[in-house]
Amino acid sequence: MSTQGNNLDPWYTHYADRTAGLAASEVRALFAVASRPEVVSLAGGMPFVSALPQELIAGAFERTMRDYGPTALQYGSGQGMPALREHILEVMALEGIRGGVDDVVVTTGSQHALELVTKLFINPGDVVIAEAPSYVTALTVFKSFQAHVNHVVTDEHGLIPEALEEAIAALRAEGRTIKFLYTVPTFGNPSGVTMSWERRLRVLEICRANNILVLEDNPYGLLYFGAPAPHAMRSVEEDGVIYLGTFSKTLAPGFRLGWVLAPHAIREKLILANEAAVLSPSSFTQHVVSEYLDEADWKGQIDTFRGVYRERRDAMLLALDDYLPDLSWTHPDGGFYVWVTLPDNLDSKSMLPRAVKELVAYTPGTAFYADGNGRTNIRLSFCYPTPEFIREGIRRLSTVINGELELLTTFSQTAPLSVSLPDDTIISPPANLG
């Protein structure tokens, strides 16, 4: 469904040009079906919040109301609570980041930080360079401000510096204005891949030389399964990096609290943009999270999450080995996702209705590209279902894939055989599955 109006909408001539970039997914209805309990959903990005002891939240709430009641119910500042910003510095220090409490801006999830940064920098037609593949709802935001997204290829060590240099040169030759590079360098969404330390340094060097900001989005960095990930890019570069963090994966997304760490002048503008957009982030959830960080063993809690997700990652990789040994996939050392490559003659988007019929859901790879690529990829999430459900989901997926391949062999077809869907828009799952 296009969101451009039609003549059933009396206001269809009134929308701003940028709404052309706001497209609903044609598989939205399918994802609604996929949320039924009998479907194993490997499509979502929902953290397993049941692993969080509720009494920790209850304690934080009680202290909030006892000690700060009227303040927690009131408007706050556009930059966020100083006490919470202090805690955010402690969280970031775990990934090598040093910053001042004045440099942090609290946002309504890191999603809103993406929106605010894009609003601050992007004129229609400006270029955002993004990893291929990239987080789907970041692409939605860039398009909603009429950015031109230019993907740069990645491999198992993340963004390829030489490809970045070539892309910059080509864009400059076309006279394009490049505003920033968007990257999820650690346990990337959707790839699960981590950019190596050497590449981080090289990418920073290239961006510095070319006067391009780096937008480092790091929701998963602390969810490592073995050794900690390489330090954040922001740990070695202050002036050229806008860093985004969030409590959604290490605590809970229901609070909608994330943050930006940005160079001074940019941070000042982000505060103004934040005030215009929401006046202030929620004082209530800021206080509750700040109290949680004050009193709870939050590092121990993150360790619990690591254990949960490690077990699920292991279950997924083992099931892939067992059921789909002929495919290839990434081997994430943390985070939520595995990125699978299908045989060339399959199409992940058109295969999805058949998968849902077999009671398994995934996200088609095209969701993570602004340019229509990704047709032979799927993103599998291991964050939410139990190991047993993950294994059963992969088994069902193998039935679907093998069935498709068999049909192709039987009819000697070269084109994918499947239910056809229009292919001119990004496929994005609804927010709670993204």
Next chain:
Amino acid sequence: MSTQGNNLDPWYTHYADRTAGLAASEVRALFAVASRPEVVSLAGGMPFVSALPQELIAGAFERTMRDYGPTALQYGSGQGMPALREHILEVMALEGIRGGVDDVVVTTGSQHALELVTKLFINPGDVVIAEAPSYVTALTVFKSFQAHVNHVVTDEHGLIPEALEEAIAALRAEGRTIKFLYTVPTFGNPSGVTMSWERRLRVLEICRANNILVLEDNPYGLLYFGAPAPHAMRSVEEDGVIYLGTFSKTLAPGFRLGWVLAPHAIREKLILANEAAVLSPSSFTQHVVSEYLDEADWKGQIDTFRGVYRERRDAMLLALDDYLPDLSWTHPDGGFYVWVTLPDNLDSKSMLPRAVKELVAYTPGTAFYADGNGRTNIRLSFCYPTPEFIREGIRRLSTVINGELELLTTFSQTAPLSVSLPDDTIISPPANLG
């Protein structure tokens, strides 16, 4: 302070054109001083949340965690919780509004609804028609999307229909594209004025005839002090009105929950824009507020707020009568604000430092105009200080005003005599005072 970069900012060439509309207030530092306890602030728009019994919130929290724990901590939908949307219909019914639960979109305060609607409709240069004066942070949002704000004069019965017609004709003659009319028709911010029922009908008729959307922003409608206010404009016009509501004034702003009721096609786009901006409003605060509305006597609580604010309104009007009998001011029947007109030879912005020195703060009238008007107006808020502090604040204000007038008489000056401030930007208080 302009937010356009300078050469101390290495990224000053990178900002989007729309950031020219993001201006910090030059009286920001002054408002920081004004938040000291010895200053009587009549500047803010903070509701008196201490009148809300904390045990009601505690009960709502406990039921939320007991019955919905993992759901309340998880991502939600971009449209908001169905149960909360049901309650929102009950709230709106008090002002004559009938709508379906599918037509409501929950937002991060009604401020974010303003941002989303503006993002959906405004191309650079498009016109927003706004009452003169208008809510300051709505003007900030419009400017942040490069709208041209065209004010239309008001009197004690609100927007003047003839002036609206003239403005539309003049703008059309100039070839301008008018997207919507922005109005706070009930107990307006900053004027305290309420648009009469007759005028509401006439304004709707004019907008319908001219294919102009009405953006009806109604944070204060239920806070009436005598008879209920006229029904919302949305109560008689569904297709042409986007209606904004909020829990910030009738419950508490710390939850950051507001809503939009919009025609079907617009609502679909608002959901997509909401998902792009924040994925979903906070599940946690939505559950707590929904539980509060389930169990608490919320109508009785609004009645309590009415009593608190009525007493403060009375104290302010009496003090104005007693201390500043030569000035004129509005007589609000609800809401938070009185709008005062100073003698022609005074300047409210340049008088502010002197007022703060006398330990009283107000918001200069220029904050509420996009066109530099309002220099002889001030907005006084009676929502937050006690009646005794309000009276003392007005007494201090009278000292300042009379002192200014005396100086003018002594020196026979015709121009205002006062500390001078640059006058090329909107004066806006920080968010928690706005």
